[in-house]
Amino acid sequence: MSKGEETRERILDRAFLLAGRDGFDGLTIGALADELKMSKSGLFAHFGSKEELQVAVLDLASSRFTERVMIDAFKAPRGLPRLKRVFENWVEWGLDARMPGGCIFTQAHAELDDVDGRPREVLAESERVFQEALAKTVKLAVDEGHFKKGTDCEQFAFELEGIMKAMHMFSRLLRDRRAADRARTAFERLVTSHRS
Amino acid sequence: MSKGEETRERILDRAFLLAGRDGFDGLTIGALADELKMSKSGLFAHFGSKEELQVAVLDLASSRFTERVMIDAFKAPRGLPRLKRVFENWVEWGLDARMPGGCIFTQAHAELDDVDGRPREVLAESERVFQEALAKTVKLAVDEGHFKKGTDCEQFAFELEGIMKAMHMFSRLLRDRRAADRARTAFERLVTSHRS
DNA sequence: CAAGGATAAGAACGACCGTTCTAAAAAAGC
DNA sequence: GCTTTTTTAGAACGGTCGTTCTTATCCTTG
Secondary structure (H helix, E strand, C coil): CCCHHHHHHHHHHHHHHHHHHHHHHHCCHHHHHHHHCCCCCHHHCCCHHHHHHHHHHHHHHHHHHHHHHHHHCCCCCCHHHHHHHHHHHHHHHHHHCCCCCCCHHHHHHHHHCCCCHHHHHHHHHHHHHHHHHHHHHHHHHHCCCEEECCCCCCHHHHHHHHHHHHHHHHHHHCCCHHHHHHHHHHHHHHHCCCCC | CCHHHHHHHHHHHHHHHHHHHHHHHHHHHHHHHHHCCCHHHHHHCCCCHHHHHHHHHHHHHHHHHHHHHHHHCCCCCHEEEEEHHHHHHHHHHHHCCCCCCCCHHHHHHHHHCCCHHHHEEEHHHHHHHHHHHHHHHHHHHHHHHCCCCCCCCHHHHHHHHHHHHHHHHHHHHHCCCCCHHHHHHHHHHHHHHHHH
């Protein structure tokens, strides 16, 4: 790995944290450069524009999320066990103390949903892919006979998304430590009502 | 109403829209003044600080939400009918085309949850009050015999919050027109699973 | 209608924004 | 080890930010 790529990764690693806490607009080149003890222009040269930096952070976030939540869940047998694993990984991701702003996607969703441009497109696409993967995971649970036939898998994924968003709000805004338990309870109810 | 109060309301009315679309940080005094054809300083004088302006917008948002979603629902008989009315009002609020950024609270929740200060406190407090009101509405449905005894009303409110947040994301980020139906389906399932 | 207070405008402030340009330093390839 | 390319720094740009201060205008009240 060249020196440039190495630096770029170091920048993105920090940018990932800053964006989660301060938002993608609040993520400023100057502040980021200060934290990394670099010059603004030196840092800037790695991306060419702020929008490019935002996209790079989104890509990093996607790959980390996919790795830690989805890929890991493939270790569990398909069907309900894998779905449960996805859910638990997701909860862990959302509460991960190493991410000072909580789930970076929750931040991004609210911030970028009205702003046309590449960051919005990239985010929306990754969310679509994720929703499909979620629905497919549910579908496997149907195929394995864990869930009722006729289960609306996309609807299931929609509701999962809601549970996580609620958890995030309770945990971050209200600082309610029962947030994770609430999420688990909701998940259990969701699973139970689709069991065959 | 004095001239000053009148102007203040005109400012807040516009600020409410801008904050929902561009965020509470993206809501800038200059842009707001331009839209209203006022000078920055003239507008600024009404609030004294940007933080104060943000708080005023949050207060306005709370009172509008309370009026349109909660107060209106009191026209329906207590119990399940009222809960349904709350839900439908909430959906309508979340999709209201007059608010160009969608639900202003969804924006605020993500943006302010990590920023210490009065806006955060005001927002969190109003959210707590709202959650209590929601839980109480559910409680009445239990008392009326519509829901099972032992229903966890706060848990119910938590899940409602999640449904709305998911709807917001599907509607705004993914531009999925089935978002409202997905939310209604989720609500029906939630209601059904607690029916006595 | 006049006086006095409320309301608005205008110019200026230091700070920071993203971005550009030029040069120096560091790394890579031969 | 020298040359070429990649990587970084530094200064400067026009622009916008929230905020302050002074001045003018409008509204209200007597």
